[in-house]
Amino acid sequence: MKDVTIIGCGVIGAMLAYELSKGKNKSKNNDEFRVTVLEANARPAMVSTSSALGVLMAASSSRARGVLVKLRLASLSKYDRLIAELTDQTQCDILYNRKGILNLYRSPDAETKSRSLSEIRARQGFALQWLEREEVFADFPLWKTDGGLLSPCDRAVHPTQLVNALVEAATQNGVKFLWNTSVNNLEEISSDRIVVTSGLGANALLSPFLQNHPKYAGQDLMQPVGGQALLLHIPNLNLQNVVHIENEDGSDLNIVPLGGDRYWLGATLEFEPKQIPCEANVSLLLDQAIAWCPTFADAEVLETWAGDRPRPLANQSPILGFVPDHPHMLVATGHYRNGVLMAPITAQITKDLLLTGTSDLPWRPFTL
Known part of the structure; x- marks a missing residue:
């Protein structure tokens, strides 16, 4: 069994934890995943997610075409079934x-x-x-x-109600959540896979791994x-x-x-x-x-x-995929104003990368 540690429990981290907890998810080597979520705050959705309004505007967004539009529309299409699944499993109120x-x-x-x-x-x-x-x-x-x-x-959708339901469902499915647990150095985490979803907190966590990268050296990621x-x-x-x-x-x-x-x-x-x-x-x-x-x-x-x-500075939003030269570390963050909207499709892409190393969905344009 492989350990997956998710850093951050906003809407992206919670959605990924829930997605990984559903059914029997096995990697290409037939390994199952044991998921732990580390959150610096006392409860989920206390930073960027807590200030979101949860408007899922994809179909009427003024941008007509492109890879990002494709992902937004695909993510929107997942929501009706997602809300029904969460409500049925947890009985949580989700506006x-x-x-x-x-x-x-x-x-x-x-x-x-x-x-x-x-x-x-x-x-x-x-x-x-x-x-x-x-x-x-x-x-x-x-x-x-x-x-x-x-x-x-x-x-x-009500963002914090959504995240609370995701945490409840993932907990029921065996995910372990650790609150008031800060992470200062990713190399101190002994886990087979690490996924950074912590929004602005990703700046400090990822900067040591990007110091020699000409695109990111000397500046914040977001x-x-x-x-x-x-x-x-x-x-x-x-x-x-x-x-x-x-x-x-x-x-x-x-x-x-x-x-x-x-x-x-x-x-x-x-x-x-x-x-x-x-x-x-x-x-x-x-x-x-x-x-x-x-x-x-x-x-x-x-x-x-x-x-x-x-908001990413040198990437388009969001940032997805593997940390350069560290294939056991992944990032799923930097969604700017679209975190709640894109959470389902981000979770699917990240799950695909964890399971197989790639995804049929377009993720490479958003890599570091």
């Missing part, structure tokens, strides 16, 4: 929105771009529907928009990009769909319904991250939302929070 995402625009070329994207997605097996301003107003009379793109295939979000109570919004807003300046907002007239609103994008919510950015989020829907002026702010996202 999962199947109502789709309504994307709202004020750009004069939004309709042309959206119709072109719809044609491409139709060939990929995902249906999108352009809505004229009057059609949006019929179902969403409170919103000021020139039109919208409805994506019934996209989803949203930079922190801050984001802030709000939990709001809005009695008269009556929203069931996730709403994604594209502002004229290229920034965007997500409004995620949570039930009980509560909504998440986020997030800002800050390349000089702050450790605590900044009041100016709280006001900015609300002002932007009010400009699209005046009802947000009546919102009660229940909670604010801030978090950092791991």
Whole structure:
């Protein structure tokens, strides 16, 4: 039996642990895996995952084609079955929105771009529907928009509830989780395979192995990009769909319904991250939302929070595959704003690499 140690228990680490725990997973040498997860914090999903809104926007994402798009769509396609499996096994509550995402625009070329994207997605097996301003107003009379793109295939999931269910299911399946367990040096871990999923924590862990690599020597693997979000109570919004807003300046907002007239609103994008919510950015989020829907002026702010996202500096996002010259070490991190969305497909690719050394899914463009 081979030991696999996963470093980090955010959504990527938890998803991989669950994926490896299902059934009898054997390597090409017919060895089974014994999985242990090491997490520096007292519980899972306390860093990047805790600040995510869980918006699974793949079908209506503006990028039409490419390897990353293929992976995002494949990952989205796994979610309905995944949530059903986890709920059936654990009986955990997982807030999962199947109502789709309504994307709202004020750009004069939004309709042309959206119709072109719809044609491409139709060939990929995902249906999108352009809505004229009057059609949006019929179902969403409170919103000021020139039109919208409805994506019934996209989803949203509560990130920490998802991770808690993954941990519970993996534990039931025999995975061992060690909390309050920091790792400072990967070479101190005696394990047949090591997988680093620890987001920004991967900088310090991987830097000793990249010192002689011209692409990474002397710099961090990833930079922190801050984001802030709000939990709001809005009695008269009556929203069931996730709403994604594209502002004229290229920034965007997500409004995620949570039930009980509560909504998440986020997030800002800050390349000089702050450790605590900044009041100016709280006001900015609300002002932007009010400009699209005046009802947000009546919102009660229940909670604010801030978090950092791991953005690769010399790689495209995410970073997958083997650590150079160390075939027993793998990395699955740096998902930036798409960690929750890409967790299922990342887990599948990493599992394939552990079992066979390669994967039929496109992973090589994301290697170190």
